[in-house]
Amino acid sequence: MRASLAVKLCLRVEPDETEIWGFGENAKSKTLGRAKVNVKIDEVRISDVPIVIVSDCCQPYDFVVGRTWIDSTRVSYVKGKEEIEFITPSEIPSLEIDYEPPRTRIVNCEERRTTSQPIIPMSEREQLEDTAKEINRESTQCVENDQSTEREAESNEHDENEFKEVLEKGPTEELGDTIVEHTALEKRLEQRRLLTISGESNEVKENVNRDSQPILVITEKLTKSKINRVRREDRDVTQQDVDEREENEEVEERMSHDLRPFDLAVPITAIPNEKTAFTIPDGSGQSKRTENNFMNESNKFTFKPARDVSDSIERSKRECGTVRRVESSLKSERCVCGRQERARERISRKHEKWKEKNSLLAGRREGVIEGKERCGDAGESDEESIEGQTEGANVAEKQDQQVRRREPVxxxxxxxxxxxxxxxxxxxxxxxxxxxxxxxxxxxxxxxxxxxxxxxxxxxxxxxxxxxxxxxxxxxxxxxxxxxxxxxxxxxxxxxxxxxxxxxxxxxxxxxxxxxxxxxxxxxxxxxxxxxxxxxxxxxxxxxxxxxxxxxxxxxxxxxxxxxxxxxxxxxxxxxxxxxxxxxxxxxxxxxxxxxxxxxxxxxxxxxxxxxxxxxxxxxxxxxxxxxxxxxxxxxxxxxxxxxxxxxxxxxxxxxxxxxxxxxxxxxxxxxxxxxxxxxxxxxxxxxxxxx
Known part of the structure; x- marks a missing residue:
């Protein structure tokens, strides 16, 4: 393998100076080292195959792993420091380096300075991976517990603050936009998303932020199935985010902001006469709960208090989701119908061509038959038989020329x-x-x-x-x-x-x-x-x-x-x-x-x-x-x-x-x-x- 390619793939190279023959312009040269990679030979995957690394200067561009293109009819394979096996080019199997990009894993680290450590041996790396798995498992559990507790506290505080604001403000005041501050957990998650990993070898790096704990990044190799699964998960997550954003926009468009500040507008439900309840602050600042039927021909909205907003939003989201699913099903049906129509058109065109060709061949046969019948009539004279024969030959020749002209180029x-x-x-x-x-x-x-x-x-x-x-x-x-x-x-x-x-x-x-x-x-x-x-x-x-x-x-x-x-x-x-x-x-x-x-x-x-x-x-x-x-x-x-x-x-x-x-x-x-x-x-x- 070329040294530049080994550097590009970030392979772990062990020092080795094996003398090889038949590679490059020189008859005898030394290797720079060895690297173990996964290869595929004739559709068979083999792991940890030693590949020798050769410098670019002693190797031409037409160099292949295990094969040279020189005037010699024999090709050499290196099998050790002293043993060489010669085989013919027809016996060379197809060889492909099975290189896959590394996979990243994030764990917490106690150190706070940015360092770059050398390549870790496989034995130490396995131990480090085991400890990293345990740390990841514990950290995920802690994060889930923190998230659940913080969500409950936020929901309770939000309800209390909102109710206090409704009681404190008068009927003519306008509610301002509420600004939600990011918690320490959200900051930590954003910092983890913004991590950039450079390098595709078994390196250990740290990325430190001032407001967060240091993070240790360990890279490991992925298989193709894992890569495809991660891609599908990312695609599903992004699609869900887009769907939620569209649903929120539709809900905001359908909600009205012309009502009083303590009322929220919700779309009309399926029940035409629904009794609603809401709070009206009086002069003393206390709220009075009343019930009334506001649904008539002139009214377009039902009014509910702030605590029932979540139920109405969820109902509107479900309605939007059903509409979107119906639209997607209609689109898929249209696509299927379009494919079927195009297939029918292709079949009809082929059928028409087949009909035309058969008609030409049928005309040719009819012309020959007419000529034979005219020639075979006993009652006709010799002149008529000659005329029929010539006419049949002319018709057959014309039909043959038409068929030949229609042959595909x-x-x-x-x-x-x-x-x-x-x-x-x-x-x-x-x-x-x-x-x-x-x-x-x-x-x-x-x-x-x-x-x-x-x-x-x-x-x-x-x-x-x-x-x-x-x-x-x-x-x-x-x-x-x-x-x-x-x-x-x-x-x-x-x-x-x-x-x-x-x-x-x-x-x-x-x-x-x-x-x-x-x-x-x-x-x-x-x-x-x-x-x-x-x-x-x-x-x-x-x-x-x-x-x-x-x-x-x-x-x-x-x-x-x-x-x-x-x-x-x-x-x-x-x-x-x-x-x-x-x-x-x-x-x-x-x-x-x-x-x-x-x-x-x-x-x-x-x-x-x-x-x-x-x-x-x-x-x-x-x-x-x-x-x-x-x-x-x-x-x-x-x-x-x-x-x-x-x-x-x-x-x-x-x-x-x-x-x-x-x-x-x-x-x-x-x-x-x-x-x-x-x-x-x-x-x-x-x-x-x-x-x-």
């Missing part, structure tokens, strides 16, 4: 791939360079395929007549039902073979040119993704869509042409054996011209396998470069939520999509070497049989 994946690369102005040069090379290769291959039969015809004919050979040769060794040893028969046979070989070579060359263009476009697209990943970072969501699209294109290519390529690879070792054996025999007879002809033919038979294997190797190389590019960006600095798709992409790039046949045969340089080895074995077998 997404099926032509290679064209869409090119359009996507052309639209990207920053990476447009990749596709331009690929098209330039593709044009050069295609022109060269078509030139060779079209000129070789003609050159072979003149070469064979001139050598036969120049050396006056008794046995005439053909351009290709094929069986003919006539004798071609005469001059004119030989020339005409060679011309016929040359004419027939031209279209076959053109089709074969077009197939391999399509393979080359596919490889060039995939390579350019992989370079585009790598460049966007390095420059734009992992926040660009288009990168993941592009990578997924590229994998789908390679899979479609394997479904279409992989079987053909596989059988070609099986037969290709046999094709050059005859030409190579004839080449050796011609050398023994000192027939240099014939030997050169066979040599060229044997080389040309190996070109298709060479092209296929080179294309597969090029795609593998570009996918490896893309895998390297995933580690070039600062992915470790992003949050876990942003790294989710990026980690999926990193795992997918380890399994490079390439040209293969059912994951059984991969077309690369290894397969090309096996083909050449098989050709050599067959030739030597034929030579040994001939000599014996």
């Amino acid at each position: 997404e099926e032509r994946r290679l064209e869409i791939l090119r359009l996507r690369m052309v639209k990207d102005e920053k990476n447009k040069h990749f596709v331009n360079y690929a098209e330039k090379i593709g044009r050069k290769i295609s022109s060269f291959i078509f030139l060779v395929c079209n000129s070789f039969p003609v050159i072979a015809f003149f070469y064979v004919t001139l050598t036969d007549f120049a050396f006056n050979r008794k046995e005439k040769h053909l351009v290709h060794r094929v069986w003919t039902p006539w004798d071609y040893q005469e001059i004119y028969a030989n020339i005409l046979t060679n011309i016929l073979i040359t004419i027939l070989s031209l279209p076959c070579l053109s089709v074969y060359a077009g197939l391999h040119l399509w393979e080359i263009s596919f490889t060039l476009y995939i390579s350019a697209y992989a370079k585009t993704i790598e460049n966007n990943l390095i420059n734009n970072g992992i926040r660009n969501k288009k990168i993941y869509e592009q990578h997924k699209f590229m994998i789908e294109i390679v899979k479609d290519h394997n479904k279409i042409l992989a079987a053909i390529k596989y059988w070609e690879a099986q037969i290709s070792p046999l094709m050059p054996c005859g030409f190579a054996y004839s080449f050796l025999k011609a050398l023994k007879r000192n027939e240099i011209s014939i030997a050169m002809d066979y040599y060229v033919r044997a080389s040309l038979t190996l070109i298709p396998s060479f092209i296929t294997c080179c294309c597969g190797q090029q795609i593998i190389s570009q996918m490896e470069n893309l895998h390297h590019g995933t580690y070039m960006c600062n992915w470790y600095e992003e949050s876990a939520r942003r790294r989710k798709n990026f980690l999926t992409m990193m795992i997918r790039t380890t399994k490079t999509p390439t040209i293969n046949y059912k994951l059984f045969v991969t077309f690369d340089h290894v397969l090309l070497g096996l083909i050449l080895q098989t050709v050599y074995s067959y030739i030597m077998l034929m030579v040994n049989i001939d000599t014996e």
Whole structure:
């Protein structure tokens, strides 16, 4: 692990100077220390795994935990101070550091000065946590008892003060706003809320306030389930605060302030004729309790004394809560109805498209049937049957063209791939360079395929007549039902073979040119993704869509042409054996011209396998470069939520999509070497049989 990353994660590093090989630019370097972290290997969580820390200067940017990207095919894992295990890159499991933010815990402390202590060992930290739990439990109990007693005292004092103020003030005086002072408990709670904790390691810090006791903060690690639970609780608490604030505002708006100062206005209840009681101060200052029915058509409010205000407020809150619940249920029903309507619209659109396509196909079938019926009527003349046949063919052709025009553009994946690369102005040069090379290769291959039969015809004919050979040769060794040893028969046979070989070579060359263009476009697209990943970072969501699209294109290519390529690879070792054996025999007879002809033919038979294997190797190389590019960006600095798709992409790039046949045969340089080895074995077998 890089030292900068260990510092950022605030890991506890133990000193260690283990010598490691194969990491960084130097062949041999020493580690700075070790750190124990939690890791996840192939969906299995392992705790307290020792990770070595390496300095940034001796480590390139493409460094991964337990893996290097150097020219060596073997990769080293450090297993101790002296023991090293070598494994191949295909056996490397996917490894992910399971780092989680720390959790804070607040307890009381007796000291009043601000200090910063060093990192505490795990044994002492566990003891400190146990004591902190006990202190927290005792403090919470004390706080709850204090809160209950203070609430009772406050309620009693508030009622007495309010009643005294009502008796002391006259009927024309106005009540002022009452100011409630914060108690020591509320101050202490506010101070605890305002605490800020800096640092994510096992540190112990103190935050001291002048009017409160010092507070000791102990940090510990959280699990994902605990983090999600805390977030849900915070969300519920904030929502409750918002709901209470809205309810209080609605109650205040619905209450009137135009009445006398000793009366409070409350909304009308469900009972129309309710007898109410209130106090009226007389001239001597004593209150007189009267009962009367004030509810009539003109009055809009019922009047109650100050002590009954709490009941009315609670009733109004319940009414507001029921209204809010009804509104939320209506909103949810509207959302569900909207989703159902959108789903019905999508289904209806698909049904209409399906109907149109079926109507086109039905019209096409009807046109063909009409043409057949017109052609099959016995009573009609020949002219009418020809007219019916032509009309049916025309109708069928029109319907077929309409159906073809309605095919989705997404099926032509290679064209869409090119359009996507052309639209990207920053990476447009990749596709331009690929098209330039593709044009050069295609022109060269078509030139060779079209000129070789003609050159072979003149070469064979001139050598036969120049050396006056008794046995005439053909351009290709094929069986003919006539004798071609005469001059004119030989020339005409060679011309016929040359004419027939031209279209076959053109089709074969077009197939391999399509393979080359596919490889060039995939390579350019992989370079585009790598460049966007390095420059734009992992926040660009288009990168993941592009990578997924590229994998789908390679899979479609394997479904279409992989079987053909596989059988070609099986037969290709046999094709050059005859030409190579004839080449050796011609050398023994000192027939240099014939030997050169066979040599060229044997080389040309190996070109298709060479092209296929080179294309597969090029795609593998570009996918490896893309895998390297995933580690070039600062992915470790992003949050876990942003790294989710990026980690999926990193795992997918380890399994490079390439040209293969059912994951059984991969077309690369290894397969090309096996083909050449098989050709050599067959030739030597034929030579040994001939000599014996």
